[in-house]
Amino acid sequence: MIQAILVFNNHGKPRLVRFYQRFPEEIQQQIVRETFHLVLKRDDNICNFLEGGSLIGGSDYKLIYRHYATLYFVFCVDSSESELGILDLIQVFVETLDKCFENVCELDLIFHMDKCNCWVIDEASRRKKREAQRHQQVHYILQEVVMGGMVLETNMNEIVAQIEAQNRLEKSEGGLSAAPARAVSAVKNINLPEIPRNINIGDLNIKVPNLSQFV
Amino acid sequence: MVVPSLKLQDLIEEIRGARTQAQEREVIQKECAHIRASFRDGDPMLRHRQLTKLFYVHMLGYPAHFGQMECLKLIASSRFTDKRVGYLGAMLLLDERHEAHLLITNSIKNDLSQGIQPVQGLALCTLSTMGSAEMCRDLATEVEKLLLQPSPYVRKKAILTAVHMIRKVPELSNVFLPPCAKLLHERHHGKAVGLPILCFSSVDKRIENWMGTPAYRRRVAHTHRHTRSRLSCPWPPPFTSPTLTPGILLGTITLITELCERSPEALRHFRKVVPQLAQILRTLVTTGCSTEHSISGVSDPFLQVQILRLLRILGRNHEESSETMNDLLAQVATNTDTSRNAGNAVLFETVLTIMDIRSAAGLRVLAVNILGRFLHNSDRNIRYVALTSLLRLVQSDHSAVQRHRPTVVECLQETDASLSRRALELSLALVNGSNVRAMMQELQAFLESCPPDLRADCASGILLAAERFAPTKRWHIDTILHVLTTAGTHVRDDAVANLTQLIGGAQELHAYSVRRLYNALAEDISQQPLVQVAAWCIGEYGDLLLEGNFEEIEPLQVDEEEVLALLEKVLQSHMSLPATRGYALTALMKLSTRLRGDNNRIRQVVSIYGSCLDMELQQRAVEYDTLFRKYDHMRKSEGHF
Numbered sequence: 001m002i003q004a005i006l007v008f009n010n011h012g013k014p015r016l017v018r019f020y021q022r023f024p025e026e027i028q029q030q031i032v033r034e035t036f037h038l039v040l041k042r043d044d045n046i047c048n049f050l051e052g053g054s055l056i057g058g059s060d061y062k063l064i065y066r067h068y069a070t071l072y073f074v075f076c077v078d079s080s081e082s083e084l085g086i087l088d089l090i091q092v093f094v095e096t097l098d099k100c101f102e103n104v105c106e107l108d109l110i111f112h113m114d115k116c117n118c119w120v121i122d123e124a125s126r127r128k129k130r131e132a133q134r135h136q137q138v139h140y141i142l143q144e145v146v147m148g149g150m151v152l153e154t155n156m157n158e159i160v161a162q163i164e165a166q167n168r169l170e171k172s173e174g175g176l177s178a179a180p181a182r183a184v185s186a187v188k189n190i191n192l193p194e195i196p197r198n199i200n201i202g203d204l205n206i207k208v209p210n211l212s213q214f215v
Numbered sequence: 216m217v218v219p220s221l222k223l224q225d226l227i228e229e230i231r232g233a234r235t236q237a238q239e240r241e242v243i244q245k246e247c248a249h250i251r252a253s254f255r256d257g258d259p260m261l262r263h264r265q266l267t268k269l270f271y272v273h274m275l276g277y278p279a280h281f282g283q284m285e286c287l288k289l290i291a292s293s294r295f296t297d298k299r300v301g302y303l304g305a306m307l308l309l310d311e312r313h314e315a316h317l318l319i320t321n322s323i324k325n326d327l328s329q330g331i332q333p334v335q336g337l338a339l340c341t342l343s344t345m346g347s348a349e350m351c352r353d354l355a356t357e358v359e360k361l362l363l364q365p366s367p368y369v370r371k372k373a374i375l376t377a378v379h380m381i382r383k384v385p386e387l388s389n390v391f392l393p394p395c396a397k398l399l400h401e402r403h404h405g406k407a408v409g410l411p412i413l414c415f416s417s418v419d420k421r422i423e424n425w426m427g428t429p430a431y432r433r434r435v436a437h438t439h440r441h442t443r444s445r446l447s448c449p450w451p452p453p454f455t456s457p458t459l460t461p462g463i464l465l466g467t468i469t470l471i472t473e474l475c476e477r478s479p480e481a482l483r484h485f486r487k488v489v490p491q492l493a494q495i496l497r498t499l500v501t502t503g504c505s506t507e508h509s510i511s512g513v514s515d516p517f518l519q520v521q522i523l524r525l526l527r528i529l530g531r532n533h534e535e536s537s538e539t540m541n542d543l544l545a546q547v548a549t550n551t552d553t554s555r556n557a558g559n560a561v562l563f564e565t566v567l568t569i570m571d572i573r574s575a576a577g578l579r580v581l582a583v584n585i586l587g588r589f590l591h592n593s594d595r596n597i598r599y600v601a602l603t604s605l606l607r608l609v610q611s612d613h614s615a616v617q618r619h620r621p622t623v624v625e626c627l628q629e630t631d632a633s634l635s636r637r638a639l640e641l642s643l644a645l646v647n648g649s650n651v652r653a654m655m656q657e658l659q660a661f662l663e664s665c666p667p668d669l670r671a672d673c674a675s676g677i678l679l680a681a682e683r684f685a686p687t688k689r690w691h692i693d694t695i696l697h698v699l700t701t702a703g704t705h706v707r708d709d710a711v712a713n714l715t716q717l718i719g720g721a722q723e724l725h726a727y728s729v730r731r732l733y734n735a736l737a738e739d740i741s742q743q744p745l746v747q748v749a750a751w752c753i754g755e756y757g758d759l760l761l762e763g764n765f766e767e768i769e770p771l772q773v774d775e776e777e778v779l780a781l782l783e784k785v786l787q788s789h790m791s792l793p794a795t796r797g798y799a800l801t802a803l804m805k806l807s808t809r810l811r812g813d814n815n816r817i818r819q820v821v822s823i824y825g826s827c828l829d830m831e832l833q834q835r836a837v838e839y840d841t842l843f844r845k846y847d848h849m850r851k852s853e854g855h856f
Contacts, residue, residue: 013275014274015274016274017274022312022345025278028276029276032276045595046630046631046633047595047598048596049596049599049633050633051636082520082560082564083560083596083600084557084559084560084563084600085516085517085520085560087596088516088517088557088560091510092510135271136267136270139270139303140303143303147339147340147343147344147372147375147376148340148375148376148378148379149379150378150379150469151517152371152375152462152465153371153462154465154515154517155461155508158462158507162368166295166299169295169333170296170299173294173295173296
């Protein structure tokens with residue numbers, strides 16, 4: 001069983017933290033820190049397996065990790081999982097993320113917003129918005145690969161298709177919440193002709209509201 | 216309505232911009248206040264955005280419990296967007312210890328029975344992550360219904376949820392065993408009848424409809440291209456039935472494994488399906504078709520590994536099942552491509568299965584040889600797994616693993632800490648009566664150069680092995696002495712007691728021991744266990760030390776003054792622990808009867824310690840002093856204490 005999946009950067013800042021075994025919050029943070037320190041000590045050309053730290057469960061557990069440029073992906077598993085299999089699973093997960101976010105550099109960008117400084121403002125703000133949504137997306141993608149600590153699906157296309165279907169569903173609903181914003185911008189763009197301030201029809205005296213605030 | 220607080224992307228940027236921990240805390244606290252306010256009176260349509268910010272903050276380690284009730288509200292909402300965020304929140308923020316967690320049971324029930332597929336998927340995912348025992352009991356029937364539903368997406372999730380439920384509430388095994396058996400039977404049925412039934416009957420409208428699709432036609436064409444003859448693969452690859460995907464099969468195997476591990480009747484029941492499992496595995500291994508689930512050319516290695524694991528459980532201690540598997544395992548072991556990681560994963564699992572069931576002798580030899588070959592592999596991960604596997608086998612197949620002892624010992628020299636740790640454990644396990652001298656030499660060499668975190672394990676391992684297999688007492692004493700000098704600070708507390716007992720019991724070695732210990736002590740008084748033993752020994756056998764002639768080691772001329780000076784040095788050294796000082800003081804006292812010279816020096820030292828701050832030492836010193844003063848006349852009549 002997979003006990004926990006942790007992703008953090010080279011400085012130990014967590015980027016994804018998912019536990020499949022209950023630990024109180026303080027212990028969770030301690031585990032992240034301890035794991036980071038254990039993993040940081042490892043050179044790049046030694047094996048990807050580490051005996052687990054004392055907090056996460058003792059001698060039956062090990063940490064299986066992979067280091068991709070600026071990110072560490074660490075899976076904490078017990079002895080019922082195949083070590084080499086988990087290495088492949090990490091690869092599947094990362095490749096799926098890659099596929100969903102178009103290319104790995106953008107994936108990196110979730111966690112390195114400094115890189116977007118060189119771009120034009122519009123471009124930057126659009127990217128920032130996408131990046132913020134991506135933090136949620138990574139969780140949703142992970143949910144399609146590993147569920148309850150067990151491997152659910154390893155076919156990348158299958159996973160990506162599911163995620164895209166769910167995103168489409170969300171977008172179609174999103175139309176409702178975007179409606180007020182769209183209405184406002186639509187009104188702003190109305191080319192209002194000259195309208196009288198008061199309309200007098202017989203006994204009716206209608207005071208036309210001042211729409212200039214929307215323009 | 217305008218949201219006064221930050222959007223998530225701006226929040227992330229501000230947090231990153233914070234230069235100190237305090238600054239970051241400030242930003243987050245401000246934002247959490249906004250979030251709390253918006254939960255109270257904010258726009259419900261935008262509630263999910265507030266919660267996503269809270270998740271980010273929670274990940275960084277800040278408290279987020281006030282979001283729990285919001286999660287409940289979002290889950291109860293009818294919008295998919297809300298449910299998605301709400302369920303994620305339930306998984307991240309809620310757990311069994313919070314009473315609130317039971318409140319989502321009703322929402323989950325509704326979603327499972329009436330929701331659309333993605334929503335059912337979310338509910339199942341949440342249940343399998345944080346479902347408590349009560350929740351599992353309440354929702355078992357809902358999950359059971361979903362197991363045999365047409366949608367493969369929901370089915371595979373329901374199967375894994377069932378595994379979680381069985382772990383939480385073992386009695387539910389009875390609920391899930393029948394559908395599980397049905398699943399596998401369905402899959403076998405589907406495969407065996409394959410094309411013929413598709414041609415002759417329209418039993419299943421879905422299959423027929425699917426047959427007309429371009430996807431199916433492509434699959435068949437693909438299969439025919441890759442098989443030697445059309446007849447050898449007359450029907451499409453086994454997993455093209457629209458209801459039984461590899462995902463479902465993977466889940467089913469996991470569920471069966473869980474059931475078999477928990478109940479003997481399930482085990483008996485599922486032994487009957489060993490032939491079917493073997494068939495599935497055989498097809499996976501021999502099929503050249505590159506299915507979508509293949510990784511580096513190996514078809515669905517995850518499924519292969521799961522099946523092998525299940526076969527291991529089914530074949531353990533059962534002759535009949537083991538026999539059915541022999542051929543298959545040989546086939547997998549020889550056919551798997553080992554140039555990539557995926558193939559090696561399957562191969563390792565095969566080896567472990569071979570060793571665990573009642574397999575043929577030839578097969579076992581093959582398995583151990585495969586492991587031996589992997590010990591020489593250049594990839595460190597492979598070497599690590601090989602060492603781990605050998606460690607598992609060393610109890611049951613000791614002689615087979617012994618053959619690889621030289622390679623294992625070489626692995627001790629690895630710079631990689633994980634590998635050398637495994638090599639150490641395995642080396643210690645391989646020590647036996649015949650190789651103990653050679654192994655001890657290697658291990659002692661390792662002890663001198665090994666990394667600090669392995670020292671304690673290495674030292675205690677050597678001492679244990681020495682105790683079990685020591686060929687002679689003298690060799691044993693030498694070994695312990697060497698360990699104490701090299702890694703004295705890392706040995707366990709009882710090492711001192713053990714050694715004193717050992718020396719005390721070996722009368723012929725008293726002189727030898729005391730000499731060696733004296734020499735060791737003279738060189739170094741910092742290693743406390745060594746000092747303690749040496750002090751005790753000098754006290755007991757001081758007369759033998761001074762006698763001066765002993766054949767086997769070079770004669771040592773020691774006079775009384777030197778011995779006393781050494782013990783005093785120990786007493787006064789700041790490195791000595793109180794216990795060590797106790798040993799030294801007692802030793803001095805004992806020497807007062809064994810030495811021929813007068814005891815004034817000893818008496819002086821003892822009386823100094825009469826006013827020592829340490830209670831134990833003070834008490835001893837006072838007692839010894841009393842012996843000197845009041846009972847000195849008894850000294851002549853008594854030879855030794």
